[in-house]
Amino acid sequence: MKAAAFNYQKASSVDEVLNLLIKNGDNAKLIAGGQSLLPSLNMRLSNPEILIDLQGVEELKGITEHNGVIRIGAMTTHTEIQDSDIIQKHLPILHQAVPHIAHRAIRNLGTWGGSCVYADPAAEWPACALALDAVMVIAGSNGQRRVAAKDFFLDLYTTALQENELLVATEFTLSKYTSVDYFDELSRRHGDYAVTGIVCHLELDQGIIAKSRVVYFSVASTPVLAEGVQALLQSKTLQDLSQTTFIEQAREMAKSEIMTLSDLTNSAHMKKHLVGVLLERALQHITA
Numbered sequence: 001m002k003a004a005a006f007n008y009q010k011a012s013s014v015d016e017v018l019n020l021l022i023k024n025g026d027n028a029k030l031i032a033g034g035q036s037l038l039p040s041l042n043m044r045l046s047n048p049e050i051l052i053d054l055q056g057v058e059e060l061k062g063i064t065e066h067n068g069v070i071r072i073g074a075m076t077t078h079t080e081i082q083d084s085d086i087i088q089k090h091l092p093i094l095h096q097a098v099p100h101i102a103h104r105a106i107r108n109l110g111t112w113g114g115s116c117v118y119a120d121p122a123a124e125w126p127a128c129a130l131a132l133d134a135v136m137v138i139a140g141s142n143g144q145r146r147v148a149a150k151d152f153f154l155d156l157y158t159t160a161l162q163e164n165e166l167l168v169a170t171e172f173t174l175s176k177y178t179s180v181d182y183f184d185e186l187s188r189r190h191g192d193y194a195v196t197g198i199v200c201h202l203e204l205d206q207g208i209i210a211k212s213r214v215v216y217f218s219v220a221s222t223p224v225l226a227e228g229v230q231a232l233l234q235s236k237t238l239q240d241l242s243q244t245t246f247i248e249q250a251r252e253m254a255k256s257e258i259m260t261l262s263d264l265t266n267s268a269h270m271k272k273h274l275v276g277v278l279l280e281r282a283l284q285h286i287t288a
């Protein structure tokens with residue numbers, strides 16, 4: 001199928017985007033890389049009268065580091081994140097995650113912001129944002145507001161963005177502690193969306209876990225924090241994590257606390273099994 005006819009306007013600033021959103025209301029749709037939006041237009045799942053193109057808005061692009069905060073502009077592509085020295089040095093978990101997102105051609109066009117706002121529960125970026133306690137920077141007619149990632153991903157394909165708002169960037173505050181990260185996902189073929197995935201981010205203060213984030217994705221309607229597992233990890237050493245009894249306890253905790261939902265091809269039961277498998281692998285890898 002082909003998309004229904006629509007008007008098109010390429011914006012060149014955030015202010016222009018906001019004015020176009022206010023002028024066109026529900027009839028308008030923002031387009032970033034188009035990698036999720038265009039298929040939905042072609043399938044006529046969405047039928048906007050006007051597309052507002054963000055490609056010309058330079059202030060939404062790029063990755064910067066300032067005063068211990070890394071900022072990824074909403075229009076930064078997946079490939080730019082993969083190729084960034086700042087990301088490799090300070091947020092290596094994002095660098096590890098990129099190759100799991102679709103294929104190179106899609107990564108060259110798809111954007112950080114498009115992925116976060118689309119909020120597919122199987123997508124890698126929302127899970128990483130949650131694991132790194134990221135802050136989403138949102139622009140609207142009343143100026144900018146900041147929303148923690150844990151409050152941004154509300155439900156299936158639903159975020160805290162309100163009418164006539166756009167995501168401008170995401171910010172990550174660097175920790176003073178040493179961090180240990182792990183990313184893994186199981187998918188049927190390389191480039192497919194994950195059947196189930198895990199992101200772990202541990203911060204160690206002199207060898208003791210001071211803070212941990214264990215996030216699962218493609219298990220429910222949003223990425224999910226494994227808070228019970230995080231409580232088990234608190235104040236442990238990496239040596240503690242390598243003990244067979246600890247691994248078993250953590251795996252059972254994860255399986256009991258993560259309420260998995262089935263998707264089109266995978267049962268909730270299988271996803272629950274994979275929740276345990278992925279945590280066991282994560283702990284073995286982190287402590288190897």
Ligand SMILES: Cc1cc2nc3c(=O)[nH]c(=O)nc-3n(C[C@H](O)[C@H](O)[C@H](O)COP(=O)(O)OP(=O)(O)OC[C@H]3O[C@@H](n4cnc5c(N)ncnc54)[C@H](O)[C@@H]3O)c2cc1C
Pocket residue numbers: 029030031032033034035036037038039054074075100101102103106109110111112113114115117118122123124125161165166167168191192193194
């Ligand atoms: C075959 C295929 C396989 C894929 N596999 C994966 C995968 O494994 N993992 C994965 O994570 N993704 C995958 N994707 C999706 C891909 O990552 C997309 O790039 C991403 O989901 C959307 O980014 P985009 O820039 O293309 O956004 P678009 O498609 O342009 O927009 C998506 C939605 O976000 C809105 N939007 C975009 N930017 C903003 C903004 N700044 N503020 C407010 N609203 C905004 C749009 O209005 C639209 O509703 C796949 C896509 C395809 C086609």
